[in-house]
Amino acid sequence: MIRPQDAAAYSAQLADKQARLRELLAPFAAPAPEVFDSPLSHYRLRAEFRLWRDGEQRHYAMFEPGDKRAPILLDDFPIASPRINELMPRLKAAWQASETLGHKLFQVEFLTTLSGDALITLAYHRPLDDAWEQAAEPLAAILGASIVGRSRGQRRVVGRDYVSESLRVAGREFRYRQPEGAFSQPNGAVCQKMLGWAYDVLGERDDDLLELYCGNGNFTLPLATRVNKVLATEISKSSVNAALANLADNGIDNVTLVRLSAEELTQALNKVRPFRRLAEVDLDSYRFGTVFVDPPRAGMDPDTCELTRRFERILYISCNPxxxxxxxxxxxxxxxxxxCALFDQFPWTHHMEAGVLLERR
Structure with a gap:
């Protein structure tokens, strides 16, 4: 239950973020941002906990930044999804009851989805053997979740090494595989709002889209339905594989995905050097009208920024305003x-995400 004082505190914090974004964008005469809020609790689909030993017991623990000696012990985690909170005590009971599962276990990660899928990663300071897998298999069945065991140079998978998400954009449902260990949006409710905003801003187009940093195809899937064709790039192999699977699962066939960094694509478009991964791609056949970018926190490097200048429209999602x-x-x-828009992916923190559409003067 959300208390009135919590709702009021959240509204005040969101207003502060809106003011900060307006201040950052004021030198560019940006319009007032559209604001997309977050649920106040149970919004986070991912969580990572260290384990802290107290006698014979191990507890979920988190720490203040820079302090690894004073743990905050947790029985539940109200900002995390209901599925994570439901799994936490059941998993703890399992490792406490099983020497095979609990021995030298030091970290637990949960990955869940709005659609209720779950994957648990257990990290150990010891090699994992067949006995571990035999103990993990019935636990995965009881919990209704996949389990991945990790130790140095080792990875064992019980079930799947990804979760399946379903997000609705403009009345259509898109299905996503989100791999263990790869990036996915932590706040599913806000992610869905981000996709809807980008879909609306792009509009119905009769030209082509270039997408940089496409990840697992989070934005690629809905945006591809708005344009003639898409050339998308991503450097992470696991994300590329997930994006290809997501495109196939959703029957989207107008996207060409190449494993290149934004810097490498810039070199290819500038004809500085050829790339074998582009051997089957006719870059000159594309009629790009919009470039979509969702870069890491460091933003676009100067050369990639100059590349985007060529385009009539730049649609930019940022995790660092x-x-x-x-x-x-x-x-x-x-x-x-x-x-422009403000997306409150991380309520109760100072972090915020933003989106802008830049159009040629």
């Missing part, structure tokens, strides 16, 4: 901010 503002400053002489 400070580097977003720095990139806009580089582009502001040729492009103006016509729409």
């Amino acid at each position: 400070e580097t977003l503002a720095a990139n806009i400053a580089q582009l502001h002489d040729t492009h103006r901010v016509s729409r």
